[in-house]
Amino acid sequence: MELFTSLKQKVQGHGLKIVFPEATDPRILKAAQRLQQEELIEPVFLGNPEAVQQAAAAAQVDLSQIQILDPNHYDQFNDMVQAFVQRRKGKNTVEQAQTMLRDPNYFGTMLVYLKQVAGMVSGAVHPTGDTVRPALQIIKVKPGLTRTSGAFIMQKGEQRYLFADCAININPSAQELAEIAVTSAHTAQLFDIQPRVALLSFSTKGSAKSDEVTKVAEATQLAQTMDPKLMLDGELQFDAAIVPTVAQQKAPQSTVAGQANVFVFPELQSGNIGYKIAQRLGGFEAIGPVLQGLNQPVSDLSRGCNTEDVYKLTLITAAQAL
Numbered sequence: 001m002e003l004f005t006s007l008k009q010k011v012q013g014h015g016l017k018i019v020f021p022e023a024t025d026p027r028i029l030k031a032a033q034r035l036q037q038e039e040l041i042e043p044v045f046l047g048n049p050e051a052v053q054q055a056a057a058a059a060q061v062d063l064s065q066i067q068i069l070d071p072n073h074y075d076q077f078n079d080m081v082q083a084f085v086q087r088r089k090g091k092n093t094v095e096q097a098q099t100m101l102r103d104p105n106y107f108g109t110m111l112v113y114l115k116q117v118a119g120m121v122s123g124a125v126h127p128t129g130d131t132v133r134p135a136l137q138i139i140k141v142k143p144g145l146t147r148t149s150g151a152f153i154m155q156k157g158e159q160r161y162l163f164a165d166c167a168i169n170i171n172p173s174a175q176e177l178a179e180i181a182v183t184s185a186h187t188a189q190l191f192d193i194q195p196r197v198a199l200l201s202f203s204t205k206g207s208a209k210s211d212e213v214t215k216v217a218e219a220t221q222l223a224q225t226m227d228p229k230l231m232l233d234g235e236l237q238f239d240a241a242i243v244p245t246v247a248q249q250k251a252p253q254s255t256v257a258g259q260a261n262v263f264v265f266p267e268l269q270s271g272n273i274g275y276k277i278a279q280r281l282g283g284f285e286a287i288g289p290v291l292q293g294l295n296q297p298v299s300d301l302s303r304g305c306n307t308e309d310v311y312k313l314t315l316i317t318a319a320q321a322l
């Protein structure tokens with residue numbers, strides 16, 4: 001079944017509330033209205049109601065069925081401040097909390113944490129750091145994990161791949177890279193990809209020597225230990241990972257080379273650049289980044305997103321909540 005058809009079937013009828021901190025952006029307004037009209041989610045918009053209404057009128061979006069919350073006039077604000085300070089365990093004062101929670105990304109993340117909504121979608125306007133930092137501080141990673149990371153589902157026709165980390169960890173250690181690889185394999189399964197994981201490098205199986213290559217080779221060993229059942233190999237160059245004839249020449253013993261479908265980048269420069277090249281030159285649809293490993297779903301859009309991207313990432317966010 002087509003990926004989004006099955007996601008729609010999964011979320012329909014659950015009345016899942018998804019909060020949108022960027023409710024004056026036309027892409028957000030239009031996608032949320034479509035999702036609400038198709039009875040897939042119940043949107044909650046954040047912001048000054050007058051500003052949201054003006055933006056909605058300009059985008060020809062009907063707000064009559066959509067809840068709007070204003071972080072500057074919220075009757076449970078003091079309770080939220082207390083819950084935030086408690087969660088931060090001495091890292092933020094009440095005064096700091098009062099300021100931070102006026103920020104729609106902090107406010108929206110707290111609504112998720114307090115289970116007043118099922119998930120949050122932001123990042124069409126805010127850069128990634130501002131969008132995800134509240135989630136890293138408040139929602140935190142699942143037990144057993146140390147890092148969250150950002151995966152993209154890359155689709156073109158019948159081709160579907162997962163790329164990670166393209167969004168969060170600037171220069172992960174070997175241990176962190178191993179964790180990203182294993183988590184990415186598990187995320188791939190949620191999207192009907194049977195994972196064959198390649199840890200990417202500019203070297204294949206020792207063809208080049210450098211600290212950067214050693215890190216990827218070490219991460220491969222650590223990941224194999226973390227989940228020995230996974231089909232996972234490294235270090236591999238991208239051509240060795242995806243082209244069978246190149247794999248035969250460069251890594252003939254590998255069971256992953258030549259047929260990888262989950263690509264783990266060695267650090268964020270290559271991951272973020274790599275997914276955008278596949279998207280903008282290669283014609284792949286890039287869905288994400290899907291934040292992996294968080295306790296509750298929060299999603300960060302790319303600022304270059306369109307309405308369809310918002311629609312699809314929101315569906316994924318809602319499905320993660322089930």
Ligand SMILES: CC(C)(COP(=O)(O)OP(=O)(O)OC[C@H]1O[C@@H](n2cnc3c(N)ncnc32)[C@H](O)[C@@H]1OP(=O)(O)O)[C@@H](O)C(=O)NCCC(=O)NCCS
Pocket residue numbers: 091128129130132133136137141146147148149166167168169170272
């Ligand atoms: C994500 C990012 C903003 C975090 O940076 P930061 O806020 O300076 O991080 P800090 O080290 O101050 O940590 C803040 C909190 O987040 C946590 N954290 C940071 N990175 C984390 C990660 N990858 N996974 C889980 N938690 C993380 C820290 O433990 C800390 O928690 P605490 O406050 O409870 O102690 C930063 O790594 C970043 O800018 N990444 C690149 C984002 C980007 O521009 N991507 C490209 C476009 S998608």
Ligand SMILES: CC(=O)OP(=O)(O)O
Pocket residue numbers: 123126127128166167272288289301302303304
């Ligand atoms: C994922 C990503 O690159 O986000 P942005 O384009 O907003 O920086």
